[in-house]
Each structure stands twice: as structure tokens, then as C-alpha cells.
Amino acid sequence: MIERIQENTMGTLGSVPTGMSGMGAASYVVSDGSTIRGMSCVLSPRGHDNVVVGLGSMVEVSGGQWEVIGTEKTNGEPGFVTLQLRSRAADIADVAPSSELDFHYSTACPQCGARGGWTGEIEKELDEPVLRMHCLSCGNEFVWYSGVLAPMLKSNPPEFMPGRLSLEERQVILEEEVSKYLRKGFRVVSNTESTAKLTLRKKFSFTWAAGGFLFLGIGLLVYLIWWRFSEDRIVYLRVAPEGGISPTATRFDFSE
Numbered sequence: 133m134i135e136r137i138q139e140n141t142m143g144t145l146g147s148v149p150t151g152m153s154g155m156g157a158a159s160y161v162v163s164d165g166s167t168i169r170g171m172s173c174v175l176s177p178r179g180h181d182n183v184v185v186g187l188g189s190m191v192e193v194s195g196g197q198w199e200v201i202g203t204e205k206t207n208g209e210p211g212f213v214t215l216q217l218r219s220r221a222a223d224i225a226d227v228a229p230s231s232e233l234d235f236h237y238s239t240a241c242p243q244c245g246a247r248g249g250w251t252g253e254i255e256k257e258l259d260e261p262v263l264r265m266h267c268l269s270c271g272n273e274f275v276w277y278s279g280v281l282a283p284m285l286k287s288n289p290p291e292f293m294p295g296r297l298s299l300e301e302r303q304v305i306l307e308e309e310v311s312k313y314l315r316k317g318f319r320v321v322s323n324t325e326s327t328a329k330l331t332l333r334k335k336f337s338f339t340w341a342a343g344g345f346l347f348l349g350i351g352l353l354v355y356l357i358w359w360r361f362s363e364d365r366i367v368y369l370r371v372a373p374e375g376g377i378s379p380t381a382t383r384f385d386f387s388e
């Protein structure tokens with residue numbers, strides 16, 4: 133959405149009546165926080181403080197972020213300021229929740245730096261495939277070109293899995309679960325980014341052995357036979373794309 137407001141008149145920024153006046157050279161703050169000097173004007177959005185803006189300034193009005201994209205001023209005539217809506221509180225409210233984005237493909241939002249997730253759409257820019265991304269933090273939509281992903285996007289487009297977490301997030305979940313098993317005495321046999329195999333070595337119980345020996349020796353023999361054929365405990369952990377984790381199998385493994 134783009135709004136143009138004439139000097140000394142009321143325009144609107146979205147639905148907010150906004151006056152503009154006082155065009156002239158002055159210092160103003162641009163979106164990166166630095167102050168520069170140039171053509172400026174005073175914006176008076178209803179219900180907000182007046183603010184001095186110029187090309188590159190960002191103004192927040194009722195939750196919307198407006199960027200000044202143009203100023204026009206000829207001496208003796210009323211000037212104009214042009215603003216473009218960069219994000220909207222309303223957009224943020226009806227932004228897809230993370231369950232509608234696939235964070236397996238994620239990259240930093242160029243507007244706010246938060247992580248954006250894939251919307252499932254693949255577009256073309258300059259004949260190169262790009263992923264349409266959405267930032268949950270600021271509502272920004274942007275396209276992401278990745279030289280690493282490009283060949284794969286061309287030949288074998290990935291499956292869109294809404295709600296999928298990034299690989300790093302899944303690794304963190306896996307590591308937390310693995311550490312619980314390590315505290316119980318398990319050790320890791322093998323692992324991938326989203327799975328782990330752990331074992332708990334069988335232990336010889338002297339209590340049971342001694343108890344069995346006292347039972348006419350037969351108990352000891354039974355225990356020794358049981359122990360000989362009992363196996364290590366094996367636990368397979370797998371992190372689901374959505375982040376759920378469970379031991380997918382807890383069984384005796386005869387391969388070791």
C-alpha cells in the first residue's frame with residue numbers, strides 16, 4: 133500500500149488520518165537509526181506524536197510500519213511525501229502461524245533479521261528458482277535465492293511440509309533427549325541429524341547371583357543362563373519433522 137500526502141493537507145496512512153506540513157531541509161532519522169540531513173516534513177498521524185521524516189525514514193502508525201519512499205518539493209508550491217506500507221499489525225495477526233510454514237528451509241528476514249520460513253511456493257526470478265518466504269516476526273514476505281538450493285529446486289523440488297522445524301531446532305531437541313539417556317547410563321552407538329541409537333549394557337547383578345546361589349545353587353544356574361542370553365537394551369530416538377520425539381523402538385537387539 134502506497135500513500136501520497138500533500139503538504140498542509142490531511143491524507144491517510146492506512147485508515148489513520150495524517151497531516152503533513154513543514155517541508156524543508158532538516159535532520160531526520162532513517163530506518164537504520166542514523167540521522168541524516170535532507171528534505172524533510174512533519175507527519176501528524178491522528179493519535180500519534182508528530183514526527184519529522186525524510187526519504188528512508190520509518191514511521192509506526194497504529195502498528196503499521198511505513199517507509200518514506202519519496203519527497204517532492206518545489207519552492208513556493210505545496211510538496212508531497214510518499215510512504216509505503218512495509219508491514220501491518222493486521223498482517224501480523226493473520227500471518228500464517230508457524231504450523232503453516234516449513235522451517236526446514238529458513239533464512240533471515242531482510243527486514244527484521246528474524247527467521248523466515250518457506251510458504252511452500254517456488255517462484256522464478258531472472259529464470260532462477262526462488263523460495264517464497266514469510267517472516268512471522270514482522271509479517272514480511274520475501275523471496276530467497278540460494279545458490280546451494282538452486283540445482284535441487286530445478287531438478288527435484290522439495291516437498292512442502294508445513295510445521296516442519298529447521299534441522300538445527302530438531303538437533304537441539306534430539307540432543308536434549310539423548311542427554312537424558314546418557315544420565316541413565318546409556319551410550320550413543322550411532323546418530324544422524326535427527327536420529328540416535330543408544331544402548332544400555334547389561335549388568336551382572338551380584339545380588340541376584342548370590343541370592344540364587346543360596347537357593348541350593350539352582351537359582352544361580354538359572355540366573356547365569358538368563359544373563360547369558362539377555363541382551364543389551366537398545367533405544368532408537370527419532371525427532372519428527374514437527375519436533376515431537378519418542379523412542380521409536382525399545383527392544384533387544386541381537387546384532388551386537
Ligand SMILES: [Zn+2]
Pocket residue numbers: 241242243244245246267268269270271272
Ligand atoms: Zn521480518
